[in-house]
Amino acid sequence: MVNTKTANIEDYLAWRGDLSFREGPFNPVDNLIFSVFAYLPLDGFVPPEPGRQGPTAADVAREFAKLDARAMKVRGFSERMARHISFFRQAAETRRFAGVRLSGFQNRFDKDEETQFAAVSFSLEDGSHYIAFRGTDSTVVGWKEDFNMSFMTPVPAQRLAAAYLERAAQKLHGKLRIGGHSKGGNLAVYGAVCSSWWTRRRILGVYNNDGPGFDKATIAKDGFRALQGRLYAYVPQSSIIGMLLEHSETYTIVQSTQKGIAQHDPYSWTLRGPAFVCVDTVTDTSRFIDTTIKEWLGSLPPEERRKFIDALFDILEATDITSFSELSTNWFQRARAMADAISNLDEESRTMLMKTLGLLFDTIKTNLKLLVPFGENTGNR
Template sequence: MDKMAGPLDYLRWRGDLSFKQKQYNSVDGAILASIAYLPFDGSIVGHSLKEACERILALYSGSLDLHRKTETRLLVKSPRFADLKILDWTSRLEAEPAPLQFAALTLQLDENTILISFRGTDSSVVGWNEDMIMNYSYQIYGQTVARDYLEAMADKFKNCKIYITGHSKGGHYAIHSLAAARYDVQDRVISALSFDGPGYRSVFAESTGFKRAIDKMRTYVPESSVFGIMLDHPERTLVVKSVYPMMHQHTPLNWSVGRDSFVLAEGLTTSARIIRHALIQFNQSIPAEKRGQLWSAIFLAFENMDITDMNVFTEHRIRGTWTLGKVVMGMDPEVRQVATEMIKLIYQSAKNNYLPFSEGDFSACPKSNDSSKAPIFFESYNFKD
């Protein structure tokens, strides 16, 4: 793997420059989206980001992965970020009335500007359940919560302009909240950045609010994106270089950075294009009702087995496989039948819809790294449900 600079290097290079000296940019947005995953609580409100990060290092250092720990240590030492005041922290994890895994951080960038950072999906089963609902429904409860949060912060800090950022589902919330917000709030938002967020269905992208604010939206996806290509992106989308393997490209901390911006790739890799094609065929071949039945059954089985964290499947492969087997066998026979039918439909979809397996098959679809200049995607989901 060739070494290229990333956001952590940016923290080392440019972390000594205040936002007055060097204005907010996309790499700042990615870093501030990333910190929303830190295990903060309400006690950080009113403190500086440095103080909050020092507390995290003191209490949770042993449970942070290397990237997260390094980022937190660098933030403590960075004049650009360390003195940012934390204005609000909100975190909610609820199974009823609808699955909700939501966290948001509001920071004071300067006397006239605030930034809202939405957390993406964590390891909770509730959070993953919420994500899967997006596969068969264009509405999830968290979208409303995110919009309400944006409007509440806008009302609380009436004289401030607003930046919004988020990673993964948090990126979805960043752009969705802007599009769904009151127009007076939209007008105060400078930009909404999404980092490998899954995208949007046409029913929402065609809304008046989305169209009105689209020039303030921007999405960044890595060149081998999986999560970021699950839905459509009518907003401006840029493809970023990453030297990491596909499954490690979801985090922006593994993306390539130049001086103070991301390095763009040539376009999506062949693997990413194949996956998007397959996802489109899957969603168009299997009705939303059946997809909903399957995901609902799976998460009900998790609940019945008191599984609350998805790490149970990944921390130990053998135990995780055994647990997953118990989940499947614990389903009602009728539900298992639905799952079997879906597997057959997936197979039939792959059989009936040719999946391209080489770059040559995309010869009529040249690569692009900026959707404002040339298309990045050549197929649309066009959901009928």
């Protein structure tokens, strides 16, 4: 029997997996599950064109079952990816998800264009579709694109998301839901608000699962007003990523079994039945980080944000890493490479970098009052 006090999406499969989508209507937990599926390495398993004739989840799971530990290592799968695959295979054994059809898998990574994008469409037996956008992976390019959102809209992945949604809507008949986790949630919202009237009227809901928001100019778009009541945001109680930038939608705060930034992990979100376990407010740390970053960014003109981010990632790239997971290896050599990169910056860039970091530290000191002195508010009821 599932312990509902600490149940997560893996437990949900045991609790809800025997009900089809006709018997148990789509709910917010299903949304999070499809968002997690967007992280799967579906290249070669799912056709790139959206449509109803793609393989079922059970079909794809059988292909994953053929990958032994050695094959996964050759493909470069991380421990996190192995967990996603295991979770998907469990889901594909349930009545609820086995017959879901996958199509339209697109995966684009371009270092020169600073683009990391992936999306996939799921067709449910009730005639509706869930279009899922992948969140940020561990690559430096993926994170650089996220940082670029602080001074640029749209970034390449947002443009790709809008084009993908419109194409999928042309090919898939029926009602649509759009969502994603982390950056994927941001892409889902951007694609939906930029969609045509014909596409927008078919949208049942847009789900941003702990993904960043937008600048105020983007939120002023007509699409945001047109989708009011159909935009849903979910963040854990110590959210950091999901509190970045501005949100037009009211967010639901979900209880997590983890602490701090680790709450970004969707497997840590707790649920009871077909609903998340919610709390009243985010933690003091979450509010502190949110206020600090917004005030800091507000003190920097967009061009200065761009220069700072470019300089910061130039320093990281001097270590020859392609993924943040590589920072933990050869740490001494990488730290030395970063120090050399800083010293090799021209005087203007180095001055700008130090000044910007100084502004950040000043903002942190100003906002320390947001943290309670004798233990943090955890956000629990």
